[in-house]
Amino acid sequence: MQEEIRDCGHYDILVAGGGVAGVAAAVSGARHGKKVLLIEKSVKLGGLATLGLINFFVPMCNGRGKQIIFGMAEEMLRLALRYGYGDVPEAFVDGKIPQETLDGYRAQGKLPPRYMTGYSADIFALALLELCHKEGVHLLFDSLVTRVLPDPQQPGSLQGVTVENKSGCCSYYASYFVDATGDADLLRRAGVPTLARGNYHSYQTLAISLESCRRAAASGDIGQATFYRHGGGASLYGGGHPTTVPLYDGADAGEVNRYLIDNQLELLQKLKTEGRKERDIVALPGMAQFRTTRCIQGDTVLRESDAYRHFADSVGAICDFDRRDYLFEIPYGALTRHGCGNIITAGRSAAGEGYAWDVLRVIPPAILSGQAAGTACALALDQGCSLPDIDIPCLQAVLERAGVTIHFDDADVPEISEDRHENND
Numbered sequence: 038m039q040e041e042i043r044d045c046g047h048y049d050i051l052v053a054g055g056g057v058a059g060v061a062a063a064v065s066g067a068r069h070g071k072k073v074l075l076i077e078k079s080v081k082l083g084g085l086a087t088l089g090l091i092n093f094f095v096p097m098c099n100g101r102g103k104q105i106i107f108g109m110a111e112e113m114l115r116l117a118l119r120y121g122y123g124d125v126p127e128a129f130v131d132g133k134i135p136q137e138t139l140d141g142y143r144a145q146g147k148l149p150p151r152y153m154t155g156y157s158a159d160i161f162a163l164a165l166l167e168l169c170h171k172e173g174v175h176l177l178f179d180s181l182v183t184r185v186l187p188d189p190q191q192p193g194s195l196q197g198v199t200v201e202n203k204s205g206c207c208s209y210y211a212s213y214f215v216d217a218t219g220d221a222d223l224l225r226r227a228g229v230p231t232l233a234r235g236n237y238h239s240y241q242t243l244a245i246s247l248e249s250c251r252r253a254a255a256s257g258d259i260g261q262a263t264f265y266r267h268g269g270g271a272s273l274y275g276g277g278h279p280t281t282v283p284l285y286d287g288a289d290a291g292e293v294n295r296y297l298i299d300n301q302l303e304l305l306q307k308l309k310t311e312g313r314k315e316r317d318i319v320a321l322p323g324m325a326q327f328r329t330t331r332c333i334q335g336d337t338v339l340r341e342s343d344a345y346r347h348f349a350d351s352v353g354a355i356c357d358f359d360r361r362d363y364l365f366e367i368p369y370g371a372l373t374r375h376g377c378g379n380i381i382t383a384g385r386s387a388a389g390e391g392y393a394w395d396v397l398r399v400i401p402p403a404i405l406s407g408q409a410a411g412t413a414c415a416l417a418l419d420q421g422c423s424l425p426d427i428d429i430p431c432l433q434a435v436l437e438r439a440g441v442t443i444h445f446d447d448a449d450v451p452e453i454s455e456d457r458h459e460n461n462d
């Protein structure tokens with residue numbers, strides 16, 4: 038017998054995926070008075086930044102004492118620290134390190150600290166839930182977005198999605214859709230072209246040991262109790278990736294399983310050599326830790342050569358997390374594709390190529406692109422237009438009023454940039 042698909046209602050904006058990008062999109066839409074549904078397949082908010090145990094905001098400054106990334110990225114960083122451990126460097130006052138402090142670092146031959154912080158993953162997840170709840174976002178946990186329902190009247194647009202959860206199969210309808218699944222799941226199902234990239238052998242878990250607990254007790258800082266333990270330990274740039282192991286394709290079920298099984302068995306093998314009462318694994322990641330799976334082949338694809346380029350459709354200035362000085366902007370065109378009227382993406386699936394994809398996908402830029410996507414949906418609804426055709430100056434003005442720096446300051450473009458990677462991801 039064929040199961041009936043229940044109609045569960047219509048929303049202004051439907052956001053698929055409750056990672057940091059999805060939460061930023063949903064909250065932004067709700068703040069513009071829209072009826073927003075946020076659908077998350079797991080049982081907590083934050084995606085990789087909580088469930089995936091990637092509990093670290095990469096630098097949001099230029100490495101010379103000036104904060105570059107603001108807007109909801111700053112708001113969420115503050116939220117991550119509100120109820121749990123972690124701190125940004127005290128040297129920063131109102132988004133910059135005062136000149137006399139910078140002079141002090143220089144006199145000692147030191148580089149200034151970067152504006153970044155670790156935080157408690159699960160306390161951040163709770164704080165994100167409180168934020169969504171306060172802003173009136175409708176939340177649907179433990180629910181997997183499975184299929185898209187194309188709009189027969191508007192080719193390239195959606196009218197709804199189907200969702201599988203404990204109640205069975207239901208359909209949700211909306212005027213605009215944000216694909217914040219991190220893997221461009223909605224886009225792919227809607228037939229929107231995507232780009233893909235493989236992943237290295239890396240897997241991090243949260244651990245404690247007798248030694249780390251002693252350190253935490255001595256310092257009075259619970260954040261020192263946990264540390265990362267690895268299965269595969271390859272770096273962001275592939276250093277340490279075994280030559281015999283093919284890259285993992287995070288958009289293929291068989292490959293996701295190969296990644297999980299290889300890495301979990303490797304971790305267990307390491308643990309077997311240690312005293313079983315001297316350490317513990319506090320948490321295994323609740324989702325595969327893939328940096329890049331799929332991204333939209335957007336109207337614009339950000340490239341490394343776009344460093345220091347101003348985009349007329351910028352929705353936020355961002356910085357390179359690993360190399361001091363390097364500045365970028367997120368083009369709105371990296372979130373949209375002409376012909377796809379009411380679908381936009383954000384976060385890990387914003388269009389980037391090579392290292393520029395890495396610069397775009399980390400937590401602070403992912404939040405900014407989420408904020409832009411949610412705001413764009415709200416404006417498109419008000420203007421009655423398709424997402425790629427939105428009035429860009431109007432979008433930029435609204436984002437600016439919400440605290441986003443749209444363009445980086447040319448005064449911060451150095452004559453020569455330092456090309457040294459520091460591996461902050």
Ligand SMILES: Cc1cc2nc3c(=O)[nH]c(=O)nc-3n(C[C@H](O)[C@H](O)[C@H](O)COP(=O)(O)OP(=O)(O)OC[C@H]3O[C@@H](n4cnc5c(N)ncnc54)[C@H](O)[C@@H]3O)c2cc1C
Pocket residue numbers: 053054055056057058059076077078079082083084085086091093094095180181182183217218219220222239324326327328383384385386398399400401403461462
């Ligand atoms: C190993 C590693 C190290 C990293 N290190 C750092 C770092 O130190 N600092 C930093 O800033 N960034 C780091 N990053 C990057 C950063 O964590 C992510 O890029 C960022 O958190 C992405 O956020 P997102 O919201 O775009 O996607 P995700 O966090 O992937 O969120 C997507 C959400 O969608 C949900 N979802 C997926 N499919 C569906 C579906 N069909 N239906 C419903 N829900 C769905 C998922 O459950 C998830 O909650 C790292 C990433 C990795 C993998």
